[in-house]
Amino acid sequence: MPALSLxxxxxxxxLVIVVFYLVPKKLSLLDLIxxxxxxxxxxxxxxxxxxxxxxxxxxxxxxxxxLAVIVCRVVTIPLLxxxxxxxxxxxxxxxxxxxxxxxxxxxxxxDTLLGAVxxxxxxxxxxxxxxxxxxxxIAFTNLVAWWFSTLKGKVVSRR
Amino acid sequence: MKVYDHHxxxxxxxxxxxxxxxxxxVCVLPRRFPPKRxxxxxxxxxxxxxxxxxxxxxxxxxxxxxxxTSQFQFxxxxxxxxxxxxxxxxxxxxxxxxxxxxxxxxxxxxxxxVSVGVEWVAVRVGVFHYQNGYNLGYSFPIYLLxxxxxxLIWYKTRDALDTPLQxxx
Numbered sequence: 001m002p003a004l005s006l007x008x009x010x011x012x013x014x015l016v017i018v019v020f021y022l023v024p025k026k027l028s029l030l031d032l033i034x035x036x037x038x039x040x041x042x043x044x045x046x047x048x049x050x051x052x053x054x055x056x057x058x059x060x061x062x063x064x065x066x067l068a069v070i071v072c073r074v075v076t077i078p079l080l081x082x083x084x085x086x087x088x089x090x091x092x093x094x095x096x097x098x099x100x101x102x103x104x105x106x107x108x109x110x111d112t113l114l115g116a117v118x119x120x121x122x123x124x125x126x127x128x129x130x131x132x133x134x135x136x137x138i139a140f141t142n143l144v145a146w147w148f149s150t151l152k153g154k155v156v157s158r159r
Numbered sequence: 160m161k162v163y164d165h166h167x168x169x170x171x172x173x174x175x176x177x178x179x180x181x182x183x184x185v186c187v188l189p190r191r192f193p194p195k196r197x198x199x200x201x202x203x204x205x206x207x208x209x210x211x212x213x214x215x216x217x218x219x220x221x222x223x224x225x226x227x228t229s230q231f232q233f234x235x236x237x238x239x240x241x242x243x244x245x246x247x248x249x250x251x252x253x254x255x256x257x258x259x260x261x262x263x264x265x266x267x268x269x270x271x272x273v274s275v276g277v278e279w280v281a282v283r284v285g286v287f288h289y290q291n292g293y294n295l296g297y298s299f300p301i302y303l304l305x306x307x308x309x310x311l312i313w314y315k316t317r318d319a320l321d322t323p324l325q326x327x328x
Contacts, residue, residue: 025323025324026323027323027324028319028320028321028322028323028324029315029316029319029320029324030195030196030199030316030319030321031321032324033199033312033315033316034195034198034199034202036206037199037202037203037205037206038202040206040209040210041202041205041206041209041239044209044210044213044214045209045213045231045236047213048213048231049231052230052231053230053231061220070214073214074210074214148195148198151194151195151198152194
């Protein structure tokens with residue numbers, strides 16, 4: 001049986017990129033770059049802590065599965081989180097909350113799927129922990145997006 | 160868990176000192192960039208530090224450990240923020256000197272050489288512990304690649320407007 005983890009995760013990541021590209025965005029290029037950096041830092045710190053320190057989410061050390069997890073953490077999850085910030089900035093009412101809920105369900109289901117196929121091994125970690133973690137990620141993303149939007153100012157010196 | 164050190168010594172002081180000096184330099188320099196771009200240029204270095212130290216150095220093979228143990232400690236988290244002034248200065252000097260594109264490879268080569276030198280010092284004081292065959296020589300092409308990406312970021316953000324993108328990137 002050929003290793004399918006990496007191609008399947010890359011396919012998922014590419015589909016997220018397609019959706020991300022098509023969705024109308026109120027965020028500017030600067031907002032997107034900053035959010036990607038901030039969310040990337042948050043995600044890598046959290047997952048590394050859970051793997052290396054807390055030992056609650058251990059990533060498989062096989063080459064195929066570990067690269068697949070890297071793709072998920074570098075592409076799939078950050079872009080989905082940025083979509084929530086875009087939804088909060090762009091829309092109101094049902095469209096905003098519907099998007100937030102849909103992304104939240106997608107992230108939670110995706111995380112559970114990674115555990116079911118053996119890419120990540122969960123110890124002492126239940127659905128509640130996953131729900132709280134992704135809710136915190138979404139809250140963090142929108143908080144930093146709001147903070148970045150408040151930055152205004154002009155260049156003082158061009159020397 | 161691997162333990163390299165039990166004391167608060169050279170590697171911790173190097174991280175704290177480098178971070179303090181870097182932040183002071185960033186604050187003291189005359190402002191060249193609007194706040195959003197300045198934050199992005201600072202975060203570029205921090206993100207690269209996190210990315211390489213938490214992906215390639217952890218899974219599938221841990222090529223190096225950071226600071227006192229193989230676990231993720233607060234001083235490790237702090238050490239990534241000292242990359243921020245490096246990337247900020249990279250963009251600042253590039254903009255200040257108004258480097259022509261034809262000199263980009265030379266500029267990247269200079270910065271990569273400096274980065275390798277700083278990493279050598281960091282290894283000597285115990286910030287990095289190489290393993291599984293990794294050595295300083297492998298960092299050089301990585302710096303060349305990463306700082307080439309930094310220049311791409313410069314060209315993408317230099318004239319970027321703070322307006323909604325609507326569809327597409």
